Amino acid sequence: MTMVKMKRIGVVLVLIMVVVVVSEAAAAARRHDYGDALTKSILFFEGQRSGKLPPSQRMTWRKDSGLRDGFHKSIGESQIGIRHIDLVGGYYDAGDNVKFNFPMAFTTTMLAWSVADFKPFMGTEHQHALEAIKWATDYFLKCTRMPGVVFAQVGEGFSDHNCWQRPEDMDTLRTPFAVSKKFPGSEVSAEMAAALAASSIVMRTSNRTYAARLLSRAKTVFDFANTYQGSYNATLGKWVCSFYCDYSGYQDELLWAATWLFRASKLPYYSNYVLNNIHKLDPPYNGGNFAEFGWDAKHAGIHILVSKLGFANHLQPNPFLINAEKFVCSVLPESPTPKSVSYSPGGLLFKAGGSNIQHSTAISFLLLVHARFTSGSKRTIQCGNVAVKPNRLAQVAKRQVDYILGDNPLNMSYMVGYGKKYPQRIHHRASSLPSINAYPRKLQCQGGTSYFFSSKPNPNILVGAVVGGPDINDRYSDSRADFPHSEPATYINAPLVGLLAFYKDH
Ligand SMILES: *[C@@H]1O[C@H](CO)[C@@H](O)[C@H](O)[C@H]1NC(C)=O
Ligand SMILES: *[C@@H]1O[C@H](CO)[C@@H](O)[C@H](O)[C@H]1NC(C)=O
Ligand SMILES: *[C@@H]1O[C@H](CO)[C@@H](O)[C@H](O)[C@H]1NC(C)=O
Secondary structure: HHHHHHHHHHHHHHHHHHHHHHHHHHHHHOOOOHHHHHHHHHHHHHHHEOOOOOOOOOOOOOOEEEEOOOOOOOOHHHOOOOOOOOOOOOOOOOOOOOHHHHHHHHHHHHHHHHHHHHHHHHOOOOHHHHHHHHHHHHHHHHHHHOOOOOEEOOOOOHHHOOOOOHHHHHHOOEEEEEEEEOOOOHHHHHHHHHHHHHHHHHHHHHHHHHHHHHHHHHHHHHHHHHOOOOOOHHHHHHOOOOOOOOOOOHHHHHHHHHHHHHHOOHHHHHHHHHHHHHOOOOOOOOOOOHHOOOOOHHHHHHHHHHHHHOOOOOOOOOHHHHHHHHHHHHHOOOOOOOOEEEEOOOEEEOOOOOOOOOHHHHHHHHHHHHHHHHHHHOOEEEOOOEEEEEEHHHHHHEEEEEHHHHOOOOOOOOOOOOOOOOOOOOOOOOHHHHOOOOOOOOOOOOOOHHHHOOOOOOOOOOOOHHHHOOOOOOOOOOOOHHHHHEEEEEEEEEEEEEHHHHHHHO
């Protein structure tokens, strides 16, 4: 070998090394550990558990709580004197200790959708995801056990918000609230039916008996919600409307539940229900709310899911597909059509109201589902004069996930316990107060006040909790008092579970 050749080889080697180093640095900046984030996003639900914790509980700083839930006088059905019904279990919705069944049901529907569509990418987390779902469905089976009655909430928001207390020793009002034939609540009942139906799909592989029980209950509860129509606002508004008021009406939940019942049962009764009642979605279903999706409004989710299930394909044009694509176009930054969202300078999707990352995760989830549907059906979406390829939808959704995990101007992860820098003072009673392990004596209602105002980081790391997130200028104050930004919520995480599973493998 001549000297010249050796030198060349040397140069080539150096070049290769430079390329490797540069691309590794770029990959480190770009590539997140989606598998780790997935594990954590599911683990979070253990921190939200109410009831008797099982030996398999991994988040061990949490203990049993709410063990007498249901054994108090109920409101709503107090007229017929329901006492002593077991309502132990379920989830605290966010940083407080109330079991709000309306958002809890939506959370469960989204967890089940995450598994229904993304199970192949979940690996060993599949089992944990099923456990997270079952924690809710076991509770919903209790809430719907009495024919003609659905429990809508356990715990009283005002009493709860008046205290900064651990769930393990709360002595706030644990009033159960119910809806009934006479005092209906179609939104909360139908969302529970949706959750039960969606969960029955994913439970089949692990336990057919349990899955059948969920589906059968979903049918009964849907029937109740549909036959006795009305909003829980009317009777429970005084208690629910400062927290989870139903602003968008209940037709969306009825249609959404029917769509899930169709997916679970394949019975034409449910697809016909959707086709025959879609016109009731108000404001006119092809206008106003088409781009809303969250614990209150299911509109965009209905259009995306019906498009995917294909039972409206005989309609030409297919109004569900038109609305699904109108929704997609209203989200894509480059689309010339009117926007339903805005973006911070750093790229986070925004909609009005608090806990903004709920919109980022829920909408990204729909984009990804539609990307996979569009890719499978070889469609191109036309947003005005801009043609959009399916891969672009998946990219926009991934950008949201990456922002949440740390690709943002503050270089911080909005998932607790993920990455180097994450929220330290989340608005969460259990996380911010010493655990029972560290402080076994009871903390009274006001006993937690000094912890609330402390500038110290929370003592218990609620691993996997995703907070409301930064403001529209990508700033984050990391303050317990700033709950619209620092509070986690189960419905922020639920759609993220599916997204993380997918990006782990893609
Ligand atoms: C399956 O579900 C049924 C009904 O909930 C339950 O009784 C049974 O123990 C479950 N089986 C297994 C193997 O978990
Ligand atoms: C529920 O109450 C809120 C606040 O009073 C109101 O804006 C909303 O329209 C009501 N929703 C329904 C479905 O009646
Ligand atoms: C975030 O990271 C980028 C790239 O490493 C760096 O240029 C920037 O200064 C960091 N910003 C903050 C607020 O730490």
